[in-house]
Amino acid sequence: MEDPKDIDEKASQPNPQSLNMVAAACYIPKDSIKRSEGEDAHFICQEKQTVGVADGVGSWLAEGIDSGIYARELMANCVTALDNQPKGNIHPKMVLTEAYLNTKAEGSSTACIITLTDRRFLRATHVGDSGFLLFRNNMIVNQSQAQKISFDCPFQLGMKRSPPECAIKTGYFAIPGDILVLGTGGLFDNLYPNQIESILREKNGEILKPEELARTISELAYNASMNIVADSPFARASQEAGKSHKGGKIDDITVVVAHIIESA
Template identity: 35%
Template sequence: MDLASFYIPYHDEDDHFVHPKAGFAGVADGVGGYREYGVDAAAFARTLMTHARAGANPVKRGRITAPVTPYNLLQRAYMKAARARMQGGSTAVIVSLHGKTLRWACIGDSGFAVLRAGKMVHRSKAQQSYFNCPFQLCSFGGDCLADADVGEMSVAEGDVVVLGTDGLFDNVFDVELQRVVEKGKELGLSPQKMADKITAAARKMAGDWRAPSPFSVESARSVQDGRKRHYGGKFDDITVVVGYIVSKES
């Protein structure tokens, strides 16, 4: 998996890692609500991703080298953060490629999509307790890691995997993401240039208060619960990781 990333900070509470040799990538988004309590809202996300990257290498069991799964990697990273009694909370997604199998573990509204020949063949679903309150991992309370979305699928050479925090998926509709990726593939963009383009699309939408966004559409649905409606895009940290599925010879 040929990996690249791009990050535009707003509150600077996202973090991510890429480990091309091990075939792993992940993103995390610190829960901003902790700022109100004087907590560094970025700390938990950064701790998760630091431990995740450090543990991404395959585990040797005798003569057999066993791949680490995204769920196990996230679990180990979470346990280390919890033992350190790290304050705050975070959403997260980790994906891995082993052979032709893409595996994942997602908690909250950090997510990913797999695109093939201009079509989105898989898209993770945001996990929320209610609108704008995603599932989150915390040292104290929070949601259970066992509730994470865990799965796997076969991928093929030419597929594009896009990971992002809600700064991407709250601002870019699936159909727009498909368009950007398809255009980028036609132009022969590298993973880095593709990540740049996708991030730019999210940033442009974030600053548009007139056009509908995924976040504003969901906001309209929540009005009946007494919540204030949001219009246009949503300013937020935007993290995008792009992975091209390539043959070993490429």
């Protein structure tokens, strides 16, 4: 994988044949009957070529606080913050910082935002274990690294939590055909990256439809979350931390799939 620190965005020049990011999302709340909105949130801003996900931290429920409200307000404020930046030159960390400062709800949330610039460059920022995978030719070429304080306790924005300065910034050159998969903890706690890679390889040669791929990945993650004997990433992390969790982790699952294509 490329080291983002070694990538010089300035070396990337505007191309007469620009790129376009086409995205779609699928959301499966863990309790669709009692809490249909769940604690996840996301946005897709086609005009500004920017997408984002947020995962409200469920432990606040013990104090009577619904972090889903915080996550939704944070994502809504991200969309508003995009209005203050020029199309094709969005800075995700600045967007996230402005959104954070304007979010007043109680609770906390992880987050991940990615944009495609006019220079054929992908800028990303994330806090906690919401993150992304970048695929090229159906192979993983880059992925975000989760920020965790301890097992099952990620960095998070919000009440008495991490400030937006802790957000990690990364950047990658984009080429036509690249596929981005953004997700919340419910995705990455239940599926390994190579399982998502396998889905792409199985669909090799098919016309990519982001909405169908997002749904397929979400459903696979949901099935894993309900499997009490699955060798999930969460179960493995639990064992490494000296805990005894087995199987998947029941959680809200948000998946955003973005396909990089040549502009018409």
